[in-house]
Amino acid sequence: MPAKKHSSLERVMGRLDTLDPVNMANLVQRLARERALFEQIFRTLQEGVLVIDSSGTIEYANEAAHRLIGLSGDVLAGKTLWRLIPGLRPTLDDDAEAAAHVVSREFELSYPEPRTVRLYMVPFRDEEGGAERRHAVILADVTLDRKTTEQRIEDERTSSILLLAAGVAHELGNPINSLTIHLQLMARKLKKLGSSPEAESVAESVGVCREEVARLDGIITHFLEAIRPSPPDLAETNLAEVLAEVLRFQKREFADRGVAVEAETPENLPTVMADRNQLKQVFFNITKNAMEAMQPGGRLKIKSRADDDSVYLLFGDSGSGIRQEDLVRLFQPYHTTKPGGHGLGLMIVQRIMRAHGGQVGVESREGLGTVVTLQFPRKDRRVRMLGSG
Secondary structure, three states, X not given: OOOOOOOHHHHXXXXXXXXXXXXXXXXXXXXXXXXXXXXXXXXXXXXXXXXXXXXXXXXXXXXXXXXXXXXXXXXXXXXXXXXXXXXXXXXXXXXXXXXXXXXXEEEEEOOOOOEEEEEEEEXXXXXXXXXXXXXXXXXXXXXXXXHHHHXXXXXXXXXXXXXXXXXXXXXXXXXXXXXXXXXXXXXXXXXXXXXXXXXXXXXXXXXXXXXXHHHHHHHHHHHHHHHOOOOOOOEEEOHHHHHHHHHHHHHHHHHXXXXXXXXXXXXXXXOEEEOHHHHHHHHHHHHHHHHHHOOOOOEEEEEEXXXXXXXXXXXXXXXXXXXXXXXXXXXXXXXXXXXXXXXXXXXXXHHHHHHOOOEEXXXXXXXXXXXXXXXXXXXXXXXXXXXXX
């Protein structure tokens, strides 16, 4: 049978009786240095390291483990791991078959802040061949990795949906062009037929059709520009001026729906760097959503404010509000709560705002209304920050 391997510690222990006081002191110092080295290594690790016994009691925890679990000092020692991380007790049962296997799982912690932690746990026995099984536990904060992965998947999903939508919208252009041509031919033939009540009635219908086809063509053109936006052509922009232009364009529709608009946007708002045409799309989408959420007699209030870094526009409507379960899905493509809605409006708003270095936020209470906040970086922010350094 092969000879049993002895650990370095066993070899040292076997020589203790032969060491004189000087060598004993040297040995103690060496062991102390090695222990300090390993302690330093464990303290500098970003991953949490724990050692637990078969009952789940924590025998050792480094600083990162305290930080990840949300406890400071050396308070983890002696605590039971499954009371801190539910669901592990069956795995740690020394009599369970699963106790001999490596465990890897992810779980959510909420204290001191929400985060996702990955746990890797492997059983081991000491070199003396002890009967008790221990577990080495490695904890890693994977919150950022999880968010990055989810964002990549969402971006890929959104891109594929938008590519399909763009293809469909492009294909609609052919029948629209055909309709435009035939409506033009019909209008010319009606002119040749001369004037009569019947001809005038048909000509009026043809005119309505031509206007609707032109409107549909404009919608598709704007849709394609919105879902495949070019990089913003940034220039010094006064938000109040652009907003006033959009509201003038919508004035007739607001009046037809019986919705009042109150805009408090002073002309001296700090300027921002923005693409004027893309901003019009943002304002149009938000005001259109607000308009469609309100009944006759509704009110849309628009306010502005600024701080040292940003300019804010707030759009508050008195509409039906948004259910809490729908709030988290507002920016997902094709998610809509409106009959006939396409579910792209707020997603387009978010994309344009991100391209401008800004943000969009939505607050809503069902039955009371919704407030949409647009945050734009001030044009002079970078200059002032550099100058104040």
